[in-house]
Each structure stands twice: as C-alpha cells, then as structure tokens.
Amino acid sequence: MSSEPSTEPNLPPVAPEVLAEAVEQLTARLRKKLDAATRDxxxxxxxGEDGAVTVRFSEDALVTLRPGPGGAVTAAEQATCTCLLAPRCLHRAAVLGAAPLADPADLVAPHPEADPAPDAGQRPDAGAGSGAGAGAGAGPGDGAEAGGGAGEPSGGADGPAPEVLTAAQRRAAAALWRAAAEALAAGVTAGGAVVQAELLRA
Incomplete structure (x- = not known):
C-alpha cells in the first residue's frame, strides 16, 4: 500500500470572481490571516453524499461548498459558513482560496441538447406559399422602391468609429495595473492569497 498522499483535490473548483469577491469583503485584519487559514x-x-463539500474550523464555523451542475462553485451563495461573520468571514474566504480555480469549461453548465429545427427545405409549404405571395403582391412601384434603395451610399464606407472606454472599463484597467505592479514586485506566488485575489478581481 502506498503511503503517498492523494493528489486528487478534495475541494471543487471555484470561479475566479467568487474568490475575488470573498477576499474583497474581508477586513484588513482578516486579510493578514488569510494565507495561514488557507493552508490546511x-x-x-x-x-458529502449530495455533492457538497464541508470544512469545519470549529463547533460554530462550518463552511459548505455546493457546486453547480458543471461541478464548480460559480455563485457566491454556493459557498456558505455558519459563523456569525458570514459571508464576510475568514473561514469562507480561506476555503475558497484553497480550492482550485475553475477552468472556463467548468463554468458552463451542461444543458440537454435541443431538437434541431426542421429544415426549411423539408417543409412542404415552405416554398409554395411564399412564392405565391411574393408574385401576387408585387406591383409596379416595388421595383422603383428597390432601385431607390440600391443607389444610397453605405453608412459604413468610412470604417467603424474608434471605441471609447467607459468609466467602468477605465477603473478596471487602473485596478489591474495596480494589482499587476504589486504582483511583479512581490511575485505572484509569494504575494499570497490577497494579491492573487486582487489580480482575479481586476
């Protein structure tokens, strides 16, 4: 029997925005304790049998992760804690920080395949009704109207106008710049869970 510990993760993958939000809700004092709390x-x-995963910190603090249909925690309400500070507690953020980050494929909930729509060419009344209606409704003025539209200049000939960043996009870019600068200064791994969460949130 091998004595090596299992490398299979016990925690479900977590969406980056869920982890970032949990860390952002912590006070400065709790953020300093996050790395130590995440360790074990x-x-x-x-x-559990229902697919949920629990981590107990104390008698009054039990964190429960309930993954969605795709197997990942994709919403804040899927991570709960029984302590009085929840959801702004260290226990909840620590468990989310210890979980692996979800891949983009994990964030898409599986759904049953819809029946393909019938092909227009397979319907017996697809061509007959439309053709007859088109012939009967055509009049002398139709051709003139069609011709008048053909001669109008295209509005997109000069190319698309340059996009202008919104205020929210500018704030996000500034936050990403600050988080990246801190990560480069300390190293992403050495920066700890707080720096990594700042990068994910940005």
Whole structure:
C-alpha cells in the first residue's frame, strides 16, 4: 500500500470572481490571516453524499461548498459558513482560496441538447406559399422602391468609429495595473492569497 498522499483535490473548483469577491469583503485584519487559514483547508475537506463539500474550523464555523451542475462553485451563495461573520468571514474566504480555480469549461453548465429545427427545405409549404405571395403582391412601384434603395451610399464606407472606454472599463484597467505592479514586485506566488485575489478581481 502506498503511503503517498492523494493528489486528487478534495475541494471543487471555484470561479475566479467568487474568490475575488470573498477576499474583497474581508477586513484588513482578516486579510493578514488569510494565507495561514488557507493552508490546511484542502486536507480537512469532507465530501458529502449530495455533492457538497464541508470544512469545519470549529463547533460554530462550518463552511459548505455546493457546486453547480458543471461541478464548480460559480455563485457566491454556493459557498456558505455558519459563523456569525458570514459571508464576510475568514473561514469562507480561506476555503475558497484553497480550492482550485475553475477552468472556463467548468463554468458552463451542461444543458440537454435541443431538437434541431426542421429544415426549411423539408417543409412542404415552405416554398409554395411564399412564392405565391411574393408574385401576387408585387406591383409596379416595388421595383422603383428597390432601385431607390440600391443607389444610397453605405453608412459604413468610412470604417467603424474608434471605441471609447467607459468609466467602468477605465477603473478596471487602473485596478489591474495596480494589482499587476504589486504582483511583479512581490511575485505572484509569494504575494499570497490577497494579491492573487486582487489580480482575479481586476
């Protein structure tokens, strides 16, 4: 029997925005404790029969992750804690920080394949009704109207206008710049969970 620990993650993958929001809600004092609190969360995770995963910190603090249909935690309400500070608590943010980040494929919920729509060429009344209506309704003025539209200059001939950043986009770019500068100064791994969450939020 091998004595090596299992490399399979005990925690479900988490959407980056869920982790970033949880860390953002922490006070400055709790953020300083986040890295230490995250360390043993994966080892203390216990999967349940209903697909949920729990991590107990104390008698009054039990964190529960309930993944969605795709197997990932994609919404804030899917991560709960029983302590009095929840959802702005260290326990919840620590468990989310210990979980692996979800891949883009994990964030798309599976859905049953819809029946393909019938092909227009396979419907017996597809061509007959439309052809007859088109011939009967055509009049002398139709050709003139069609010709008048053909001679109008195209509005997109000069090319698309340059896009202007909105205020929200400018704020996001500034936040990303600051987070990237901090990460480069400290190193992404050495920066800890708080710096990584800032990058994810930006």
């Amino acid at each position: 969360c994966a080892a203390g995770a216990h999967p």
